[in-house]
Amino acid sequence: MTDAYFAQNRLNWDDRADIHIRDEAGGYRIDAFLGGEDNLHDIEHEEIGDVAGLRIAHLQCHIGIDTLCLARRGASCVGLDFSPRAIAAARMLAEKTGLDARFVEGNVYDARQLIDGLFDMVYVTWGAIGWLPDIRRWAEVVSSLLKPGGRLYLLEGHPTFMQVDEKAEGLRIGFDWTNPPDQPLTMNEHTTYTGDTARIAHPVTHEWLHPLSAVVNSVIDAGLSIERLNEHERLAWAFAPWMVPVEGRRRMWMMPEGMPKMPVAFSLQATKR
Numbered sequence: 191m192t193d194a195y196f197a198q199n200r201l202n203w204d205d206r207a208d209i210h211i212r213d214e215a216g217g218y219r220i221d222a223f224l225g226g227e228d229n230l231h232d233i234e235h236e237e238i239g240d241v242a243g244l245r246i247a248h249l250q251c252h253i254g255i256d257t258l259c260l261a262r263r264g265a266s267c268v269g270l271d272f273s274p275r276a277i278a279a280a281r282m283l284a285e286k287t288g289l290d291a292r293f294v295e296g297n298v299y300d301a302r303q304l305i306d307g308l309f310d311m312v313y314v315t316w317g318a319i320g321w322l323p324d325i326r327r328w329a330e331v332v333s334s335l336l337k338p339g340g341r342l343y344l345l346e347g348h349p350t351f352m353q354v355d356e357k358a359e360g361l362r363i364g365f366d367w368t369n370p371p372d373q374p375l376t377m378n379e380h381t382t383y384t385g386d387t388a389r390i391a392h393p394v395t396h397e398w399l400h401p402l403s404a405v406v407n408s409v410i411d412a413g414l415s416i417e418r419l420n421e422h423e424r425l426a427w428a429f430a431p432w433m434v435p436v437e438g439r440r441r442m443w444m445m446p447e448g449m450p451k452m453p454v455a456f457s458l459q460a461t462k463r
Contacts, residue, residue, distance in 0.1 A: 217384025254280025
């Protein structure tokens with residue numbers, strides 16, 4: 191059944207890739223990126239450090255903007271995504287910029303078979319692991335890609351916050367804190383998260399919530415040592431309509447005044463033993 195979930199998600203992400211590469215709402219800042227600007231958010235900018243000279247595997251890279259931003263910072267990058275339209279868009283952007291990145295189409299669970307060599311860093315950010323049913327298997331793939339001493343950088347929406355029903359007017363828990371691979375959260379969203387008004391032709395998706403403990407323990411069990419775990423009050427997308435832009439922080443959102451402050455994202459760095 192997991193294959194059917196992936197197939198439906200792939201159709202959805204093909205649709206989103208077509209919308210995102212047009213970037214009519216400017217959510218991906220493609221014109222600014224092609225003009226030489228760096229599109230990484232403040233959190234990853236502050237945490238990843240100098241990546242010049244590193245070999246980086248970016249898993250679930252979508253249309254490749256972040257992959258190419260890492261390459262612009264001096265890394266040699268490989269981006270992987272399961273959406274053929276996303277990979278086509280990423281390759282087009284790579285050709286336009288001439289940056290040191292190549293893009294591979296495939297399921298993240300097959301990354302070790304699809305990508306050659308070992309990497310200094312595996313980079314995974316913003317809305318990635320929620321599309322995967324098996325977090326332990328994901329961590330094993332990450333470990334297989336890293337050389338000894340290589341580093342995982344993971345930056346995601348906080349799993350506790352992801353339990354919130356984003357369609358409710360306030361903070362209301364709408365989902366269990368975890369769900370098994372054969373019982374995903376099935377969603378039906380006709381527009382994407384960037385503010386673009388174009389309709390998604392295949393709106394149904396399937397997602398999985400992974401508790402923070404499951405993520406951390408999976409990484410440890412895969413042979414990595416946790417170096418840093420941070421929680422953040424800023425998120426890279428407007429998860430719910432009542433979230434507000436963070437002043438002075440480009441493309442970041444947080445809880446509004448009058449609602450309790452809580453972590454809406456987390457980042458994890460771990461080194462392969």
